[in-house]
Amino acid sequence: MRDWPAGYTRHIYDTVDSTLSEAARMIPTLSGPAWLMAVEQTAARGRRGRSWATPRGNFAGTLVMPRKEAPGVAALRSFVTSLALYRAFVAVTGQPSAFALKWPNDVLLKGGKVAGILLESRDEYLVIGIGVNLVHAPGPEAVEEGALTPVSLQGALGITVAPEDFLDALAAEYAILEDQFTTHGFAPIRRAWLDHAARLGEVITARTMRETWTGTFEDVDAQGSLILKTSAGRKAIAAADVYF
Numbered sequence: 001m002r003d004w005p006a007g008y009t010r011h012i013y014d015t016v017d018s019t020l021s022e023a024a025r026m027i028p029t030l031s032g033p034a035w036l037m038a039v040e041q042t043a044a045r046g047r048r049g050r051s052w053a054t055p056r057g058n059f060a061g062t063l064v065m066p067r068k069e070a071p072g073v074a075a076l077r078s079f080v081t082s083l084a085l086y087r088a089f090v091a092v093t094g095q096p097s098a099f100a101l102k103w104p105n106d107v108l109l110k111g112g113k114v115a116g117i118l119l120e121s122r123d124e125y126l127v128i129g130i131g132v133n134l135v136h137a138p139g140p141e142a143v144e145e146g147a148l149t150p151v152s153l154q155g156a157l158g159i160t161v162a163p164e165d166f167l168d169a170l171a172a173e174y175a176i177l178e179d180q181f182t183t184h185g186f187a188p189i190r191r192a193w194l195d196h197a198a199r200l201g202e203v204i205t206a207r208t209m210r211e212t213w214t215g216t217f218e219d220v221d222a223q224g225s226l227i228l229k230t231s232a233g234r235k236a237i238a239a240a241d242v243y244f
Contacts, residue, residue, distance in 0.1 A: 005175030009034040017043040019062035020129040033065035057135030067126040084174035100198035112151030206240035
């Protein structure tokens with residue numbers, strides 16, 4: 001078991017509606033950052049209100065922490081979190097080449113989605129929800145058309161990791177990267193994230209609420225935007241769904 005990082009509290013629940021919702025309810029009592037984990041969620045949600053299946057055996061967790069920066073800077077913690085997830089996966093599997101990071105906030109395992117992240121601002125707090133398919137992956141009927149196929153750690157690699165053990169690994173890796181982010185800014189996080197970026201240098205499609213852009217994934221800029229080289233020139237995209 002990894003040493004629990006100093007300064008973070010740890011809260012384990014058997015069943016909650018959503019760790020994101022529980023974190024929001026906990027905010028008035030908090031004096032510092034806190035990790036929450038539920039063995040089972042009954043009303044989990046993902047980006048844009050999409051559902052995220054969280055049966056027992058999978059990881060459902062949330063980190064809630066005071067937000068000291070402007071919202072745009074705080075939002076860069078999606079990269080901090082996804083990089084921490086990558087390192088936690090490597091720590092528990094020993095297989096770094098099996099995982100990749102999909103802009104803006106997913107982790108891939110052998111090309112399928114194994115983890116997702118959702119950031120929310122609540123007053124002066126940042127709430128980071130994390131779902132990981134440790135044992136179970138949603139079926140095809142739960143997947144949006146064109147989206148990557150969900151996979152589980154157990155199904156893809158034959159490795160079983162208890163949610164509590166994954167939390168310990170993730171919290172330890174996150175604390176290291178959070179210290180780096182607050183001390184040195186986004187630049188070192190960005191470089192490390194790009195080292196593990198899925199489809200960097202390849203043609204991808206980014207869909208916003210109003211537009212669809214297809215081009216070569218060239219970079220992530222200092223604001224966390226996706227940089228695409230398209231037929232209309234280089235485009236910086238702040239928020240979109242990405243398709244391969």
